Amino acid sequence: MGNPRPSPEPGSRLPLRERKKQRTREALVDTALELFTERGFQGVTLDELCDAVDTSKRTFFRHFSSKEDVAMTPLLDMWRAFLEELETRDPDGGPLLDLLRDALLAALDRMPADRWAERVLLSRQLAEQAPSMDAHGLRFCRDTTRAALDILDGRLGVTTADDPRPRLAIDMLVAAFHCALDAWTASPGTRTRGALAAQLRVACAALPGSLSLPLPPAGDRPSRP
Incomplete structure (x- = not known):
């Protein structure tokens, strides 16, 4: 099961690579909730979700274990x-x-x-x-x-x-x-x-x-x- 990225300390920033990972994770969450709400949880496949975020299923599973997990x-x-x-x-x-x-x-x-x-x-x-x-x-x-x-x-x-x-x-x-x-x-x-x-x-x-x-x-x- 994917873990949330740690929040940076006040006055500091995460490295660029970590910020990109965090943005991808947040985009997956927001897009999943939007699509699931519009079309129903069973009405959206994992492939469709990944396509909407322009990412791969491999990347998805780096962050989450399932559709339920991201939702x-x-x-x-x-x-x-x-x-x-x-x-x-x-x-x-x-x-x-x-x-x-x-x-x-x-x-x-x-x-x-x-x-x-x-x-x-x-x-x-x-x-x-x-x-x-x-x-x-x-x-x-x-x-x-x-x-x-x-x-x-x-x-x-x-x-x-x-x-x-x-x-x-x-x-x-x-x-x-x-x-x-x-x-x-x-x-x-x-x-x-x-x-x-x-x-x-x-x-x-x-x-x-x-x-x-x-x-x-x-x-x-x-x-x-």
């Missing part, structure tokens, strides 16, 4: 950046969930400011029509969870073998993000990275209360028709 790139790039953030963060003794949340917020902040939000919306619309994208997303989520657990175990010294809590913390973060993403997608007006980050903070803050949310007494429940 889901906006969010997949964010989760790859999340793993990179997790690799470099130093715990301060606070809750693990806070560390995971902050790593995801930092990853979100690294996404391109210009068209990333628009790409996410197009990708989500396509996923509703293409079951294979959901299957690809589930596999990627499983792999990302395993990678995150390896980082917690190997670098941060969090025991993950016989303790379900680290896995549950990651699962709760993923659930909170999807909750935030749904709210962000349904919100009126222009969607931005900042608005999605705000929704993520709200969803993460609601996690502890969700675990202890009481059910109403039987007498207070609405009757079924």
Whole structure:
């Protein structure tokens, strides 16, 4: 599976060859989302996509593993950046969930400011029509969870073998993000990275209360028709 190109440090630029690769990758993503939206995910072949970008299938597979991979790139790039953030963060003794949340917020902040939000919306619309994208997303989520657990175990010294809590913390973060993403997608007006980050903070803050949310007494429940 292709990886996103690292962002240059402030005041620096990527080498010319890397900039060309990045432009090709971005062109493939934008063109794929445009063509898939216009003609349907199954209505565009890989050959047609490569022809539209004037590149080869060999070049395509240097960046992506499949049509599903390129169509889901906006969010997949964010989760790859999340793993990179997790690799470099130093715990301060606070809750693990806070560390995971902050790593995801930092990853979100690294996404391109210009068209990333628009790409996410197009990708989500396509996923509703293409079951294979959901299957690809589930596999990627499983792999990302395993990678995150390896980082917690190997670098941060969090025991993950016989303790379900680290896995549950990651699962709760993923659930909170999807909750935030749904709210962000349904919100009126222009969607931005900042608005999605705000929704993520709200969803993460609601996690502890969700675990202890009481059910109403039987007498207070609405009757079924």
